[in-house]
Amino acid sequence: MSQPASAQIEEGVIDVLKNVSRRPIEPTLASDLVADLGFDSLQVLEVIAELEDRFDISIPLNDVPATRTVAQVVAQVAQLVEQRSNN
Amino acid sequence: MSRLRTLPEALAEAARTDAGYLFVSANGAGTAPDAASGTYRSYADVQRLSWQVARALHDAGVRRGDVVAIVLADAEQFLTTLFGASMAGVVPASLYPPSTMGELPRYLEQTARILRACRARVVVTSATLAPSFEALRAGCPDLALVLTREAFDGAAQEPAALPSLDDIVLVQFTSGSTSHPKGVALSHRNLAANVDAINGPAGLATTGADIGVSWLPLNHDMGLIGMALGPVFSARRVVLLPPHLFVKRPGEWLRAISRHRATISFAPNFAYDLCVRRVKEKDLEGLDLSCWRVAGCGAEPIHPPTLAAFAEKFAPVGFRAASFLPCYGLAEHVLAATFPPRHRAPRVEDTFVSCGSPLPGHMLRIVDEEGRPAAEGEIGEIALAGPSVMLGYYNDAELTRQTIRDGWLYTGDLGYLSDGELFVCGRVKDIIIVNGRKFHPQDLEWAVDDLAGVRRGRVVAFGTMQRGGPDRIVVVVEPSGTVASEVLIDAIRRRIGDDFGLYVDEVALVPSGTVGRTTSGKVQRAATKARYERGGLMETAS
Numbered sequence: 001m002s003q004p005a006s007a008q009i010e011e012g013v014i015d016v017l018k019n020v021s022r023r024p025i026e027p028t029l030a031s032d033l034v035a036d037l038g039f040d041s042l043q044v045l046e047v048i049a050e051l052e053d054r055f056d057i058s059i060p061l062n063d064v065p066a067t068r069t070v071a072q073v074v075a076q077v078a079q080l081v082e083q084r085s086n087n
Numbered sequence: 088m089s090r091l092r093t094l095p096e097a098l099a100e101a102a103r104t105d106a107g108y109l110f111v112s113a114n115g116a117g118t119a120p121d122a123a124s125g126t127y128r129s130y131a132d133v134q135r136l137s138w139q140v141a142r143a144l145h146d147a148g149v150r151r152g153d154v155v156a157i158v159l160a161d162a163e164q165f166l167t168t169l170f171g172a173s174m175a176g177v178v179p180a181s182l183y184p185p186s187t188m189g190e191l192p193r194y195l196e197q198t199a200r201i202l203r204a205c206r207a208r209v210v211v212t213s214a215t216l217a218p219s220f221e222a223l224r225a226g227c228p229d230l231a232l233v234l235t236r237e238a239f240d241g242a243a244q245e246p247a248a249l250p251s252l253d254d255i256v257l258v259q260f261t262s263g264s265t266s267h268p269k270g271v272a273l274s275h276r277n278l279a280a281n282v283d284a285i286n287g288p289a290g291l292a293t294t295g296a297d298i299g300v301s302w303l304p305l306n307h308d309m310g311l312i313g314m315a316l317g318p319v320f321s322a323r324r325v326v327l328l329p330p331h332l333f334v335k336r337p338g339e340w341l342r343a344i345s346r347h348r349a350t351i352s353f354a355p356n357f358a359y360d361l362c363v364r365r366v367k368e369k370d371l372e373g374l375d376l377s378c379w380r381v382a383g384c385g386a387e388p389i390h391p392p393t394l395a396a397f398a399e400k401f402a403p404v405g406f407r408a409a410s411f412l413p414c415y416g417l418a419e420h421v422l423a424a425t426f427p428p429r430h431r432a433p434r435v436e437d438t439f440v441s442c443g444s445p446l447p448g449h450m451l452r453i454v455d456e457e458g459r460p461a462a463e464g465e466i467g468e469i470a471l472a473g474p475s476v477m478l479g480y481y482n483d484a485e486l487t488r489q490t491i492r493d494g495w496l497y498t499g500d501l502g503y504l505s506d507g508e509l510f511v512c513g514r515v516k517d518i519i520i521v522n523g524r525k526f527h528p529q530d531l532e533w534a535v536d537d538l539a540g541v542r543r544g545r546v547v548a549f550g551t552m553q554r555g556g557p558d559r560i561v562v563v564v565e566p567s568g569t570v571a572s573e574v575l576i577d578a579i580r581r582r583i584g585d586d587f588g589l590y591v592d593e594v595a596l597v598p599s600g601t602v603g604r605t606t607s608g609k610v611q612r613a614a615t616k617a618r619y620e621r622g623g624l625m626e627t628a629s
Contacts, residue, residue: 034584035577041186041588042357042522045335046365061331 009055009081010074016050017070029071037070047073055081091279094173094256094316095249098137101130101322106295108133108315109326110163111343125326126163130319133167135243140171142246143239147232149209151176151248154229154258156207158198158216160184162327164236165305166315168211171239173256173275174246180205180258180270180481183306185216186588193586195219201260201268202227205481211236252276258481259308259418267529270481271418280474281421282312282320284446290426291351291381291412293317299325300349302333302340308418309386313353337361338370341401345374353383355523356390359397366400377405381429385414387523388511388552389442391435398432408432415442415511419496421475424451425509439510442502449473452495453504466503468515470495517612519550519558526550526587528612531562534586535579540570545602549616559592563615563624566596597624 010029017027017037025037033039039047048059051073057080067073092100107129128136149155155177159165165181172179182201185194202210206229210220213236220233250256256278258270286293299318303310310330318325326347333340341362344352384394398408409430416423427434427443434441445451452460453467461467476496479487490497501513519526531548535541545565550558562579566572576594583591601624603611618624 032581032584034588034590035581038590038592040521040590042334042361044588045331049335 005081006074006078009078012054013051013070013074013077016047016054020046020050027070029069029074031070032068033070033073034068051077057081057084091252091276091283092320093250093252093254093275094170094278094319095137095246097279097320098130098134098170101319102134103131104295104322105129106318106322106324107131108163108166108318109324109347111326111328111332113329113332128163130322133170136163136167137170137174138243138245139241140168140239141174142244143234143241144172144175144177144209144211145246146241147209147234149175149177149232152178153208154178154180154205155209155211156180156182156202156205158182158184158210158212158220159236161213161236162305162315162329164213168236168239169257172211173250176246176248176250176254177209178255178258178481180207180260181306181311182260183304184212190585191219195223199223199226201270202230204268204483205258205260205270208232209234213237250275252279255478255481259306259311269483269486272478272481273421274478277421277475277477278312278316279320280448281423281446282317284448284475285313285317285423285426286321287447289447290423292429293321293323293351295321295323297321297323297351298347298349299323299351300328300340300343300347301325301352302328302330302343303354304330307386308416308422309353309355309383312422313383333358334361338366341366341374341376342370344379345376345404348378350378351381351383352379353381353385355386356384356388356393357522359384360390360393363393363396363400371401371404374401374404376401377407379406379410381412382406382410383412383414385416385423385442387520388513389413389440391433391438391440394433394440413440413442415469415500415502415509417498417500419477419490419498420471421477424449424469424471424475424498427508434508436505436510439512441505441508442511443509444507445471445509446473446475449475451509453502454497461503464503464505466501466512469498469500469502469509469511471498472496513552517549517616519548519560521550521558521560521589526589531560531583531587531589535562535564535582538575538578538582540566540568540575540578542567542599544604545599547602547612547615549612549619551616551620560589561593561595561616561619562591563595563597563602563619565599565602572596595619595624 014027031037109125109127111125155172157168169179209232211234217235224230252275255272256275258272260270301314305311409432411433413433415425425443450472452470454470455461455467472495499515502509502511517528528548532546542565547563579594580591583589
């Protein structure tokens with residue numbers, strides 16, 4: 001993965017988070033989706049749907065409970081994007 | 088009116104038609120889930136599969152009258168187990184399966200409380216969850232058997248004895264508090280009376296030609312009774328989608344209605360709101376909602392602006408505002424209590440919407456704080472009487488006595504009557520409702536009570552109603568002073584986020600002595616909430 005690609009993913013994830021949240025938020029990589037950004041379970045699923053559309057990936061719901069921070073979301077999306085381009 | 092039937096009797100009659108369930112699977116989490124894929128089970132298939140369950144329960148040593156807790160997320164497994172348990176004459180208890188989002192240990196702790204409360208002797212669950220329930224047996228003395236649903240693959244044999252109308256058809260642990268679980272016990276007679284009224288001419292006026300579409304969880308009264316059992320009683324088809332498919336992609340609900348030419352679909356207010364906000368212009372392409380004659384709305388406060396926005400957005404694809412059927416009901420009354428006339432756009436007064444008049448053969452009145460009937464237009468507690476009033480809370484005579492008095496079910500909901508129609512406008516009980524999910528303040532309070540930095544027992548949680556929006560969640564805490572304010576606020580948000588998937592809008596840290604207690608030692612939630620709403624809580628930190 002080249003640096004620009006992962007920077008692009010980070011930017012995309014943060015963009016999606018800002019769009020889905022109905023509060024003014026400034027997510028950083030360290031932000032916790034629930035505790036810091038105020039996402040409830042409904043919005044987490046909305047985030048997943050938006051990320052799938054934007055990056056053309058499929059996010060397994062089983063992995064959702066373990067994903068808490070923006071950094072973890074970015075890492076997971078990057079991994080799925082890489083898998084997709086390897087296939 | 089037709090003769091009341093037990094659940095197995097209704098299924099047996101439906102099995103003579105070619106109607107049935109279409110179980111749609113979400114195909115994991117594909118980017119373009121094809122809601123057309125699914126498994127069709129005619130009611131005859133369902134009856135055969137249910138016989139198999141009844142036989143398997145019998146062979147496993149389950150006896151009539153045993154409480155059998157059903158913990159299954161899969162719709163086909165859940166329904167056939169419920170029917171089979173009912174045929175076997177046991178007492179089926181419906182429990183929430185763990186959510187995909189939550190933490191399993193916390194879920195199991197809460198579920199163990201429910202199993203103890205209803206003295207469940209048997210749990211039927213999936214192969215995945217069976218080991219976790221096996222491990223709960225140590226803490227649940229009555230729990231003798233954990234059965235795996237997938238293992239019920241023996242012969243299907245028609246059961247020898249069937250339940251009577253006065254047997255329990257279901258104990259529903261739906262909206263009860265997790266700290267003090269409440270199981271709503273319904274008889275076959277309750278179920279049949281309510282479902283017949285819903286299906287009848289004053290309700291939905293269903294025929295065998297009606298087709299339902301639902302994504303509602305089957306652990307919820309509207310999802311189970313309205314959308315899954317109701318169709319059996321009138322032998323009509325219904326398409327069942329997994330709940331998370333809707334939440335992730337709300338447009339899939341509407342697409343399923345359009346594709347299957349569905350005529351009946353119910354959902355809480357938040358679902359209509361989600362469609363307004365999240366269904367994109369391009370998703371409207373190819374959608375035709377002109378078939379949708381009953382767009383039911385219930386289970387949580389209904390906001391007229393939501394319905395208006397939905398009608399406006401989807402009018403170009405054939406949706407009619409007169410299809411809306413805003414209704415009122417609750418699990419303690421099986422499901423439905425009032426329906427408005429069909430083919431009428433919602434009747435709105437101020438910010439409230441009419442939920443119509445009581446079902447035939449049922450009674451409703453509004454009572455003031457002294458229990459006297461309120462005058463027309465006067466707000467009071469909604470009380471219901473008639474054949475749909477539950478048997479009671481299972482194994483909880485005291486709570487039942489408090490809730491059902493002289494044959495009247497006191498709902499804890501506030502409303503008024505205008506021209507014989509009910510307008511629901513709030514709650515006596517302090518339940519917090521967010522996105523159709525009910526949360527009990529004491530559960531939130533208990534969850535944070537043991538955090539470092541919190542004075543034990545000095546926590547109050549409540550929701551303040553916002554007009555046209557979800558409840559705002561406030562937690563008021565007296566800090567012990569051992570933890571920095573911002574760390575404590577963060578820890579409280581995290582704990583409630585982890586346990587309930589809920590965001591706390593405000594954590595108010597208040598000086599010692601602010602959170603009052605009643606003489607019986609309970610926190611004074613209402614008083615604290617009232618002071619908060621008046622702006623009278625002095626905070627020690629911002």
